[in-house]
Amino acid sequence: MNSTKENSISVSNLSKSYGNILALNKLSFEIAKGELFGFIGPDGAGKTTLFRILTTLLLADEGNATLCGLDVVKDFKKIRQIIGYMPGKFSLYQDLSVEENLSFFATIFGTTIQENYELIKDIYIQIEPFRKRPAGKLSGGMKQKLALCCAMIHKPEILVLDEPTTGVDAVSRKEFWEMLRKLKENGITIIVSTPYMDEASLCDRVALMQGGIIMSTNTPENIIKQFDTPLYAVKSHSMYQLMNDLKTWNQTESAHLFGQYLHLTIKDKDSNAIETYLKSKSHQDFEIQQITPNIEDAFMRLMANKSK
Amino acid sequence: MKRFKGFVIKEFYHIFRDYRSMVILFGMPLVQILLFGFAITNEINNAGIAILDNSKDAVTHKITNKLLSSGYFKLEANLTDYKEIEPSFRKGKIKQVIIFENNFAKKLETENKANIQIIADASDPNTASLLSSYTTNIINKYQVEMMQNQELPMQINPEVKMLYNEELKGVFMFVPGTITILLMLISAMMTSISITREKELGTMEILLVSPLKPLQIVIGKVVPYVFISFMIAVIILVLGFTVFGMPVQGSLFLLLGECFLFIIMALSLGILISTITQTQQTAMMISMFALMLPTILLSGFIFPIENMPLPLQIFSNIVPPKWFIIIIKNIMLKGVGLGYIWKETLIIIGMTLFFIALSVKKFKIRLG
Numbered sequence: 075m076n077s078t079k080e081n082s083i084s085v086s087n088l089s090k091s092y093g094n095i096l097a098l099n100k101l102s103f104e105i106a107k108g109e110l111f112g113f114i115g116p117d118g119a120g121k122t123t124l125f126r127i128l129t130t131l132l133l134a135d136e137g138n139a140t141l142c143g144l145d146v147v148k149d150f151k152k153i154r155q156i157i158g159y160m161p162g163k164f165s166l167y168q169d170l171s172v173e174e175n176l177s178f179f180a181t182i183f184g185t186t187i188q189e190n191y192e193l194i195k196d197i198y199i200q201i202e203p204f205r206k207r208p209a210g211k212l213s214g215g216m217k218q219k220l221a222l223c224c225a226m227i228h229k230p231e232i233l234v235l236d237e238p239t240t241g242v243d244a245v246s247r248k249e250f251w252e253m254l255r256k257l258k259e260n261g262i263t264i265i266v267s268t269p270y271m272d273e274a275s276l277c278d279r280v281a282l283m284q285g286g287i288i289m290s291t292n293t294p295e296n297i298i299k300q301f302d303t304p305l306y307a308v309k310s311h312s313m314y315q316l317m318n319d320l321k322t323w324n325q326t327e328s329a330h331l332f333g334q335y336l337h338l339t340i341k342d343k344d345s346n347a348i349e350t351y352l353k354s355k356s357h358q359d360f361e362i363q364q365i366t367p368n369i370e371d372a373f374m375r376l377m378a379n380k381s382k
Numbered sequence: 383m384k385r386f387k388g389f390v391i392k393e394f395y396h397i398f399r400d401y402r403s404m405v406i407l408f409g410m411p412l413v414q415i416l417l418f419g420f421a422i423t424n425e426i427n428n429a430g431i432a433i434l435d436n437s438k439d440a441v442t443h444k445i446t447n448k449l450l451s452s453g454y455f456k457l458e459a460n461l462t463d464y465k466e467i468e469p470s471f472r473k474g475k476i477k478q479v480i481i482f483e484n485n486f487a488k489k490l491e492t493e494n495k496a497n498i499q500i501i502a503d504a505s506d507p508n509t510a511s512l513l514s515s516y517t518t519n520i521i522n523k524y525q526v527e528m529m530q531n532q533e534l535p536m537q538i539n540p541e542v543k544m545l546y547n548e549e550l551k552g553v554f555m556f557v558p559g560t561i562t563i564l565l566m567l568i569s570a571m572m573t574s575i576s577i578t579r580e581k582e583l584g585t586m587e588i589l590l591v592s593p594l595k596p597l598q599i600v601i602g603k604v605v606p607y608v609f610i611s612f613m614i615a616v617i618i619l620v621l622g623f624t625v626f627g628m629p630v631q632g633s634l635f636l637l638l639g640e641c642f643l644f645i646i647m648a649l650s651l652g653i654l655i656s657t658i659t660q661t662q663q664t665a666m667m668i669s670m671f672a673l674m675l676p677t678i679l680l681s682g683f684i685f686p687i688e689n690m691p692l693p694l695q696i697f698s699n700i701v702p703p704k705w706f707i708i709i710i711k712n713i714m715l716k717g718v719g720l721g722y723i724w725k726e727t728l729i730i731i732g733m734t735l736f737f738i739a740l741s742v743k744k745f746k747i748r749l750g
Contacts, residue, residue, distance in 0.1 A: 163583075164584075167395075182385045224588075
C-alpha cells in the first residue's frame, strides 16, 4: 500500500473502446502526489477518454485506476468529492455572471468563495473586474481562467484539466501555465492534457500519447535526451522548393517545418552531404546548423519510430 | 440542502434571464385562451345567407325576420332568380341560400303545405349541417307559434335542457383543454429541454463530477417549473372566469390539487424524455410530436373519443391528458367531489409513479 500513499494516481492496463475503435490500449502509469503531469498528443490520441475514466464519468472496459487510493468504479462518489475537473469544452453557465458561476460551484461542493479565496486569489484577481459580466461574454482566456477558478474553488486534491489552453491566445496560455505552477506549490496534483507540444516542457513529467497508447513517459529533459541523432535546422530562399527537395532526397530521415526553419534528420551522419545535395539542387543562400532538439522534435521522432 | 438550494436558485436565474422564453411562457396562456375563446370557436354567429323569395308575402317576410333576428344569420343578398344561386356561393360570402316557393302563404292556407328549400355550402360539412339545423329549428318554432290557435290532433313536444353548459359556450370546452395543453407543454418540454441543455453545453459533465446527487440535480431542475406551471394554471383559471365566465362549480382546492398532480405527471414525463435524449432539439421534437399531438387529438379535447375507431379509443387510455380533461371538466362544470373522480386521479398518480421509476432507472450517473 506504500505506492498508493505516494502516488496520487495509479493506472494499470486501462483499455476502452468505442465499438471497433480502440480509444485506450492497455495504459499504465503512476503519478506522484503534487506532480504537474502532462498528457501530450494530437486530437484523437485518447486523452479525453482517459480523463473521463479518471473523473468517473466513463467506465473502462478493462484495467483499473485509483485516485488517492480510491477506485474509480467502486468509490466514484468519494472521488467526486476530491477532484476538480475542467472539461475540454467551455462548460460554465453562459447566462450566469462570473461571480454567480463561481459561487454556484462553491455551493454545490459545500463551500464558499471566502473559504478558499486564498487558493484562487491570483487567478480570480484578473477576472474580478468583470465579475458582473455573463460568462458567455468573456474572452477565451478569461473563460479558461474562470473555469479554472470554478474547478478549484473546493480545494480539490487532484485537478484534472482537459485541454485548458486550446483556443486561447499565446499570452493567456503562458499566464495559464504560470498559474498551474503556482497551484502545484499548494500540493495539488495536476494532470493536464494539451495538443500543444511546446507546453510539454512546462510539466514535471509528460506522457506522449498517440492512438490510445503512451509512447513515452518521462521528464521533458529526458524525452529530449532520447533524441539519438543530430538535428539540423535548414533554411533557404525558397522554403517550398527546399521542402520538396528534401522530402524526395533518399538520405532524408525526417523533415518538418518549424517556423522559418526546416528541421531535418538524415541517414548519413555527415552534415556536409546536405550542403552538397542542396548545391546540386541549385539552392542559394541556404543555412545549415546543428541544433538541440526541442520536445516537439522528440515527439515527432517518437511518432515516426512507432509507426515504423 | 444548501447545495440543493443553490442549484434551484441557479435554475431560476436561467429561466428569468431568458427573456424570450419568459415572454412565451407567460404570453402563451394569454394568447391561447383568448384565441380559443374568441376566434377559434365552433359556435356560429352572423353566417352570411342569401334569400330567394319567390312569393314575397306576409308569411315569408315573417320567417325571414325570424331567421335574421336570431343572430346566427346575416343577410348578404336578396336573390331574384335561381341562376344567381351558384355565382353567389362562388363569391364565398354566403354559406346558405333559403328559397321560398311561389305563392307560399296561399299554398300554406289552401293546401296546408308549403316548401322552403335550404341550400347549404357543404365544403365545410360541420358548418353546413349546423346552419341547416338552426334554420329548421327556427322554422319549426314559427310553425308551432302559428298553430297555437289551432288544435292539433297529437303533438310531441321535446323539451331540451343543456345541462352544465346551458348556453352551449365553446369556451367551457376550451378552458380545460387549454390548461391541459399548456401544462403538458410547459412542464414536459421545458424540463426536458433544460436538462438536455446541460448535456449539450457540457455542464452536465461538471455536475456529475460534483458531489451533487443525481436526484438532487433532477429535482432541482424540476422545482422552478412546478412553480411556473402552477402559476400558469392559475392565470388560465382566472382568465377563464373573468373574461368568459367559466365557473368553478366544484372545490377550488380540489381543482388546484389535481392541477398540481398533473403538473408533477408532466414533469416526470419531461425528465423521462431528457434521460433518453442528448440534445435540446431532439427533446423538443419528442415533446412536440409524442406529447402535443396526442394531447390535442386523442385526449377528447377537440374530437370526441367516442367517435374514434376502436384502436384509437384504446390508445387514448394511455394518453394522460384524457384523464385530466375528464377530471377538470367534472370539477369545473359538474362540481363533483373526489368521490366521482378518484379513478381518474389514481390513473394519473399511477402514470406519474411509472414515469418517475423509469427515469430513475434510466438516469445515467456517468456519460455515454
